[in-house]
Amino acid sequence: MHIFEPVSGEYIVRVRARNVPQDARIETPNVDQDFALVISADILPPGVGAIFLDRSAYTAPNSIKLTVIDSDLAGTPTVTVNLRSTTEPVGENIVLRASGSTGIYEPTRRGCSLLRAARLQPTK
Secondary structure, three states: OOOOOOOOOOOOOOOOOOOOOOOOOOOOOOOOOOOOOOOOOOOOOOOOOEEEEOOOOOOOOEEEEEEEEOHHHOOOOEEEEEEEOOOOOOOEEEEEEEOOOOOEEOOEEEEEOOOOOOEEEEOO
16 A cells, blocks of 8 residues: 555554465464565654644634644643744643544644744643
């Protein structure tokens, strides 16, 4: 399978086989089969998180879709992001809820008065 224009988020890959030769590894006592699954992408290295916005500019009132990906936060139910702009330099703290257990947070904030998302400063 090849996804030419993948969207950010969590993917689930299921491998199903109809005719799998059993016990391909005779050196082990278990009945097992060797296989490989290769994933190629721009994956964030350990210790690095990222914040994504769905657009470069917004008008009020509008929706801002934030996506936070940080595997170091996996299992944490919430993360707080301070969203700032040139018109709101103090910003607003947005609490994001986990959309799984892998460190991905994807809510939508409605009615935010930020006109241009010029600067993001995440806080943990």
